[in-house]
Amino acid sequence: KAGVTQTPRYLIKTRGQQVTLSCSPISGHRSVSWYQQTPGQGLQFLFEYFSETQRNKGNFPGRFSGRQFSNSRSEMNVSTLELGDSALYLCASSRFYRASGSGNTIYFGEGSWLTVV
Amino acid sequence: EDQVTQSPEALRLQEGESSSLNCSYTVSGLRGLFWYRQDPGKGPEFLFTLYSAGEEKEKERLKATLTKKESFLHITAPKPEDSATYLCAVQAVVDGQNFVFGPGTRLSVLP
Numbered sequence: 001k002a003g004v005t006q007t008p009r010y011l012i013k014t015r016g017q018q019v020t021l022s023c024s025p026i027s028g029h030r031s032v033s034w035y036q037q038t039p040g041q042g043l044q045f046l047f048e049y050f051s052e053t054q055r056n057k058g059n060f061p062g063r064f065s066g067r068q069f070s071n072s073r074s075e076m077n078v079s080t081l082e083l084g085d086s087a088l089y090l091c092a093s094s095r096f097y098r099a100s101g102s103g104n105t106i107y108f109g110e111g112s113w114l115t116v117v
Numbered sequence: 118e119d120q121v122t123q124s125p126e127a128l129r130l131q132e133g134e135s136s137s138l139n140c141s142y143t144v145s146g147l148r149g150l151f152w153y154r155q156d157p158g159k160g161p162e163f164l165f166t167l168y169s170a171g172e173e174k175e176k177e178r179l180k181a182t183l184t185k186k187e188s189f190l191h192i193t194a195p196k197p198e199d200s201a202t203y204l205c206a207v208q209a210v211v212d213g214q215n216f217v218f219g220p221g222t223r224l225s226v227l228p
Contacts, residue, residue: 004160006160033216042218042219042220042221043161043204043206043218045216088158090160090161092160104149104208105149105151105163105166106151106163106216107163108153108160108161108162108163109160110159110160111159111160113158
């Protein structure tokens with residue numbers, strides 16, 4: 001059974017550019033969430049999508065956005081990149097909307113390493 | 118506000134030297150506590166979910182336990198391949214939408 005797939009694995013962008021990251025969840029999983037991981041801040045929640053609707057959003061500026069398609073695949077976009085956006089961006093999937101059940105486990109992809117120069 | 122702390126920040130063990138990692142949490146009602154293992158440059162790998170105080174789960178050399186305020190990850194006779202960062206996360210009943218992650222414990226097992 002395939003796991004969560006994220007593309008691209010590595011990318012380098014220049015300040016001011018925008019970037020789009022892609023995530024394919026585990027087959028049968030309908031919830032996709034995104035996290036940013038940096039050495040200083042650890043894992044921070046960006047947003048969660050379920051049934052093509054954003055259900056929750058973390059404390060990130062509006063430059064960070066996402067969407068989910070009917071096949072549950074998701075993309076996140078960061079516009080007007082800043083140096084501080086350099087991080088590992090992780091996508092996680094779960095079968096259900098996470099608030100709907102007890103201990104709804106999320107499974108992570110390998111992440112997309114973004115470097116902003 | 119839900120909070121998760123982990124200790125120690127880093128731990129260095131000799132191969133075969135058993136120890137425990139701690140995860141302390143403050144949540145308004147626990148829906149689940151999760152342990153993950155993360156290798157450098159990779160995404161977190163799911164290990165365990167614990168739901169209620171007194172629950173225990175085991176997998177190979179790892180055993181996770183849960184009380185009302187904290188969880189322990191016991192590592193018995195560790196091997197160098199157990200070296201990784203171990204993360205715990207909580208999902209609260211009231212704010213069940215989000216997982217709150219702790220900062221992690223960086224474990225090094227020396228041969």
